[in-house]
Amino acid sequence: MKLKTLLMGAIATTALVPAAFAAGHEGERGRDGQVNIIYWQAPSILNPYLSGGTKDIESASLVIEPLGRYDENGALVPYLAAEIPTVENGGVSEDLTSITWKLKEGLVWSDGTPVTSADVKFTADYCMHPEGGCAQGAKFDGVTNVEAIDDLTIKVTFSQPQPNPYGPFMGGQSPIIQAAQFADCLGAKAPECTEANFNPIGTGPFVVTDFRPNDVIQMEANPNFREEGKPAFASLTFKGGGDATAAGRAVMETGEFDYAWNMQLAPDVLAKMAEGGKGTPIAAFGTLVERIEMNLTNPSPDLPPETRATVAEPHPILSDERVRRALSMAIDRELLVEVGYGQAGRPTCNLVPAPALYASDNTECLTQDLDGARALLDEAGWTDSDGDGVRDKDGMKLSLLYQTSTNAVRQDFQALIKDWWSQIGVETELRNLDASVFFGGDPGSPDTFQKFYADVEMYANNFDGTDPQAYLSAYRCGNEPKPSSQWQGENINRFCDPEYDALLDELARTGELDKRGEIAKKLNDMLTKDSMTIVPLVDRGRVSAASNTLGGVILNTWDSELWNVADWYRIKE
CATH class of the missing domain: 3.40.190.10 (Periplasmic binding protein-like II)
Structure with a gap:
């Protein structure tokens, strides 16, 4: 080895x-x-x-x-x-x-x-x-x-x-x-x-x-x-x-x-x-991916901070994988690249787009499918019962707060995605926050990406070096930002799956490079392709x-x- x-x-x-x-x-x-x-x-x-x-x-x-x-x-x-x-x-x-x-x-x-x-x-x-x-x-x-x-x-x-x-x-x-x-x-x-x-x-x-x-x-x-x-x-x-x-x-x-x-x-x-x-x-x-994170916890201001920080109170809408998948299917990533990045961007379905050893061959998200998205929401029980164009279920509107930092390209993305989501019956409220505040990490601010007081949020980050082990480990159970950690932590969407953690442990034990690549691809797919907890959009140069x-x-x-x-x-x- x-x-x-x-x-x-x-x-x-x-x-x-x-x-x-x-x-x-x-x-x-x-x-x-x-x-x-x-x-x-x-x-x-x-x-x-x-x-x-x-x-x-x-x-x-x-x-x-x-x-x-x-x-x-x-x-x-x-x-x-x-x-x-x-x-x-x-x-x-x-x-x-x-x-x-x-x-x-x-x-x-x-x-x-x-x-x-x-x-x-x-x-x-x-x-x-x-x-x-x-x-x-x-x-x-x-x-x-x-x-x-x-x-x-x-x-x-x-x-x-x-x-x-x-x-x-x-x-x-x-x-x-x-x-x-x-x-x-x-x-x-x-x-x-x-x-x-x-x-x-x-x-x-x-x-x-x-x-x-x-x-x-x-x-x-x-x-x-x-x-x-x-x-x-x-x-x-x-x-x-x-x-x-x-x-x-x-x-x-x-x-x-x-x-x-x-x-x-x-x-x-x-x-x-x-x-x-x-x-x-x-x-x-390199490895910089613009993506949407799906909040798996209930961000309601009526709940105490501790509850909003963990999956003890699951998200009332996004806990259903079918809803998350429908939201991803509605997005035209090719158009996002054309509008926002040109040759400095590539559409992607991966959280880890490089190096090639660790990049999954998952490409199914690259084709926009509005009809398929509508069918999934129908299957999940979300229908437009009152004809106002917004789906509802058990008295709740399919309405989401979508936040990101203030940036011309990101606001263009928000506008496009809001339109695509409206075409499948999803109401979207847009919020953009000053980047210095959004990414600042101030434990007293309600507007940081770590607190995630919204339903979905969009940003990009990457990892040092060429090995994604530490980056993928961010989504380990217990690594979520919370009051007891001064709202620091890397598991932004509060994803928690014991099988994922077990694979992380296997990656840490594996020395043969090709096998490390296989495991990393599985971890990437668990977060993206399989669960749509993370919805990658653009591999950004x-x-x-x-x-x-x-x-x-x-x-x-x-x-x-x-x-x-x-x-x-x-x-x-």
């Missing part, structure tokens, strides 16, 4: 990077002055363990780093670690029950204090605390012990063989936090540590000088960064808010910003912006925009998009 077979570094991605980006650079740290980044979803916290939102994870990646990352091809590369542990180099035990990491020598935090194995162990204790509600808990699935062997050595032990032991401390979703700074922030106290959560001490190329949640972050070069001459920029502004259109214009038309994330815009809009001559769109496919004067940018779909910001520099005229 060779672990190296899991390191699939040959996964291909396509990055549309201007040739000028390949130019070399060298010199003093901070030599190129200021760089400006805009994310139209504004960060609300700089602690990935308290937020599953991409904008929070990626902004934090400028400051705090993991032991290793995934490069643009999905290969594992060391960052704070001296090397990636494998069976061959002795870092992974022959029986696959432990992995031992070695820190690079001489690492220091931005405050000048040494980075030690105690910080790594603390990070695990922080996320694994039973009262902490860690948003990245699936990364530590199966971990029984994390031990600091010496100042530079950390041993992670698993409850059973782990063919893919790179969950903890790998990728932007699982960085190392400083034990001294977060010492009093364990468990239920975690959200209360505002200073640490907003201004983490890190090892990355930049340090925070001012953080205004849901607005702007000011940073400057980390004077203690381990690589000489990096970063090239002395200061960085990370602007949040607005919309994708304004962000794209700020890079490609006005040149006000150097980098804009997530250009979720229609193809013709992007092409027009690029004519501005200041910047260029860059794109790559990640599209961003970079200034024509910004060098070193390599778009990465397998990790934080800002993974190599230390290598960015200004192209001289």
Whole structure:
């Protein structure tokens, strides 16, 4: 059982990077002055363990780093670690029950204090605390012990063989936090540590000088960064808010910003912006899937929060698989791609669309079938008894609240899907929420995607690296966001199936790559094809925009998009 077979570094991605980006650079740290980044979803916290939102994870990646990352091809590369542990180099035990990491020598935090194995162990204790509600808990699935062997050595032990032991401390979703700074922030106290959560001490190329949640972050070069001459920029502004259109214009038309994330815009809009001559769109496919999650719990405001968080009170409409399937059948995914993404999108029926090893051959959702959807609703007992165009059953209207974040493409999708659902007798109320709030993870807000106070909601996310085990583990029973977990957790729709959990356990025990692929496909199909708990819509190519004067940018779909910001520099005229 060779672990190296899991390191699939040959996964291909396509990055549309201007040739000028390949130019070399060298010199003093901070030599190129200021760089400006805009994310139209504004960060609300700089602690990935308290937020599953991409904008929070990626902004934090400028400051705090993991032991290793995934490069643009999905290969594992060391960052704070001296090397990636494998069976061959002795870092992974022959029986696959432990992995031992070695820190690079001489690492220091931005405050000048040494980075030690105690910080790594603390990070695990922080996320694994039973009262902490860690948003990245699936990364530590199966971990029984994390031990600091010496100042530079950390041993992670698993409850059973782990063919893919790179969950903890790998990728932007699982960085190392400083034990001294977060010492009093364990468990239920975690959200209360505002200073640490907003201004983490890190090892990355930049340090925070001012953080205004849901607005702007000011940073400057980390004077203690381990690589000489990096970063090239002395200061960085990370602007949040607005919309994708304004962000794209700020890079490609006005040149006000150097980098804009997530250009979720229609193809013709992007092409027009690029004519501005200041910047260029860059794109790559990975595992980012726009999907609809079906709420399996009753979101009624008349129920207490604990009940709304679990399947103790099933959803009065969507608990019926036939209704969920009918809603999926009514959707024309090809048209969604044409309207929203063009060549940067592909219709999909899968939650895990890549790598090919793990992608199910399920394609039955790709054909819209309105008549079939109507027949299913008839079978489920939903009929239009009063002729008003909306089906009803036992005195209840077939009416759904459909929420997502504010975004032009998403609102186009909502309008189209509402129309298709109306054609099968479903009444739909649309709600869109500011992305900074929707993805913010504030336990006091009723409008987060984790609380899911709606019937269906639409968003996209993906996973670090090329192995989907931790991603699929998100839907394990008990992993739902709830009051006791500070509303953190990855099982957003509250799916729970013991057979699914048993398959997850089998995946964790399986080392042979083809068999891992078979199991992952079954898990994907249980969530999508078999149950329609998750309704995938579009396999989205990640599209961003970079200034024509910004060098070193390599778009990465397998990790934080800002993974190599230390290598960015200004192209001289």
